Amino acid sequence: MLYATYQAQHMAMDPWRQLARGMADWLHQVVPEGPAQSSVRELVAGGALARSMAAAHDVFARMSLTHARPSFGIPEALCQGRAYVIHEEPVLRTPFGTLLHFRKEGGPELPKVLLVAPMSGHFATLLRDTVKTLLQDHDVFITDWHNARDVPLKHGVFGLDDYTRHLIQFLDKLGPGAHLMAICQPCVAALAATSLMAQDAHPAQPRSLTLMAGPIDCRVNPTEVNKLATGKPMSWFEENMIHTVPWPQRGAGRKVYPGFVQLTAFMSMNRERHIKAFEDMYAHLAAGDHDKAATTQAFYEEYFAVADLPAEFYLETVGKVFQTYDLPRGVLTCGDTVVDPSAIRRTALFTVEGERDDICSVGQTVAAQDLCTAVRPYWRNHHIQTGVGHYGVFSGRRWQNEIYPRVRDVIHQTAA
Structure with a gap:
């Protein structure tokens, strides 16, 4: 049931993340690139407010897991x-x-x-x-x-x-x-x-x-x-960590240890560090410093690509x-x-x-x-x-x- 519930929630949230991604892209186009400044164009576009809104939408859109292998990207x-x-x-x-x-x-x-x-x-x-x-x-x-x-x-x-x-x-x-x-x-x-x-x-x-x-x-x-x-018997891992892949995935019916469960465990070990990373990413985006945000963005795009x-x-x-x-x-x-x-x-x-x-x-x-x-x-x-x-x-x-x-x-x- 856990896997099916996760899959349903993931699918339900996907349209909202796509909407947030589109809104972030539009706002980034409206507001000039580079560090925040007091230009007329930026003031007309909403200045700090527009950047803040774009950053919030961007961070929300990126807080999503994927299940397909990213590209190695080594040309x-x-x-x-x-x-x-x-x-x-x-x-x-x-x-x-x-x-x-x-x-x-x-x-x-x-x-x-x-x-x-x-x-x-x-x-x-x-x-x-x-x-x-x-x-x-x-x-x-x-x-x-x-x-x-x-x-x-x-x-x-x-x-x-x-x-x-x-x-x-x-x-x-x-x-x-x-x-x-x-x-x-x-x-x-x-x-x-x-x-x-x-x-x-x-x-x-x-x-x-x-x-x-x-x-x-x-x-x-x-x-x-x-x-x-070592703190739990094998029966505990079988009962609590193993789940069944739901339909309509190609491996439907296969018993797996879901990647999203593993990721949750890893992130909980360093919860404060991950929260700080997203706070910093938001701050960099809101300030128009996309270069500094890019490193964090690239890391989490990879980190949030999970495999069972x-x-x-x-x-x-x-x-x-x-x-x-x-x-x-x-x-x-x-x-x-x-x-x-x-x-x-x-x-x-x-x-x-x-x-x-x-x-x-x-x-x-x-x-x-x-x-x-x-x-x-x-x-x-x-x-x-x-x-x-x-x-x-x-x-x-x-x-x-x-x-x-x-x-x-x-x-x-x-x-x-």
């Missing part, structure tokens, strides 16, 4: 001092995800990197800044997960094992010599996939594995997210990763096979954590180093980035200037 990339046109090309597609290639038109041969995006309520486009930065020196591919509410029931279930097998399938498609880089939640699946490929002596096992801000061992320095996961998770994947992640810690305890399985990270020998390991990360705290990702006992010491690296939270590990100035150079060095030093 070109600078590589080796030259700009190359970027083409987004699907390499392999399954009902639940696409292996997407950012091909540089006429670009040089560079190390292949498979960037593993989280399946955690948002689309892979949340890693846009990560992709843009990697494109400078690499041939970049990404796991472009589909919104579960758009996947018809006929395609079956999708659990943690399926996620792991997708990574193996994608790496197999890329062939020998590729590098694997996972951010946040999929670090567990990425380490599991690499381990299984090593156990099978798979020729396409990655040359390097970079794990960034991922919950390898949630027993270390538990965060509020970890405490929430398959129920099986969500529940297995909560249970195996956050409650019973299967991977660090050595009991995680994929199908009938026990995942053994000590089998990894031919893959360099780099772990990255953020000093102020309140989602995946310091110590949880570096735990992978203790599990991969057969990796040679000179193929191991760890970095704690000072002054950043969770998103700062893979997005923003410090990612670009301080973390990325280390990631690049690991990849290029282990490239064929």
Whole structure:
């Protein structure tokens, strides 16, 4: 019932948001661009009142969730001092995800990197800044997960094992010599996939594995997210977090963990920060300072694009990763096979954590180093980035200037 109620409310409010968007656009055209001033034209147009009304309509129109993947919007990339046109090309597609290639038109041969995006309520486009930065020196591919509410029931279930097998399938498609880089939640699946490929002596096992801000061992320095996961029995998550996709969505009848529920949980963790962001956006728009408002607008357009998770994947992640810690305890399985990270020998390991990360705290990702006992010491690296939270590990100035150079060095030093 929750999902159906949400969908009905969303559809009911949509005409009002469209009206507010149109009114905001009209008012912005009437009032001159740039900082507020005492010009005759602005006074005639209503001056501060018109700007204030435009800002209020704009903010209201933007406080809406969407369920379609935004565009990556990367038309070109600078590589080796030259700009190359970027083409987004699907390499392999399954009902639940696409292996997407950012091909540089006429670009040089560079190390292949498979960037593993989280399946955690948002689309892979949340890693846009990560992709843009990697494109400078690499041939970049990404796991472009589909919104579960758009996947018809006929395609079956999708659990943690399926996620792991997708990574193996994608790496197999890329062939020998590729590098694997996972951010946040999929670090567990990425380490599991690499381990299984090593156990099978798979020729396409990655040359390097970079794990960034991922919950390898949630027993270390538990965060509020970890405490929430362990504070309730699995039956509570099944009864309260899992809902059925309503008609007329393509995935009607599928059990999912809705993206809007996940977003609500994330926003409630930093409620005051989000309120302040919208207050600042309103103030900038009312003052006619559209450049300052644009950054906040762009962030929330991405942040409010939500994707549903398959129920099986969500529940297995909560249970195996956050409650019973299967991977660090050595009991995680994929199908009938026990995942053994000590089998990894031919893959360099780099772990990255953020000093102020309140989602995946310091110590949880570096735990992978203790599990991969057969990796040679000179193929191991760890970095704690000072002054950043969770998103700062893979997005923003410090990612670009301080973390990325280390990631690049690991990849290029282990490239064929």
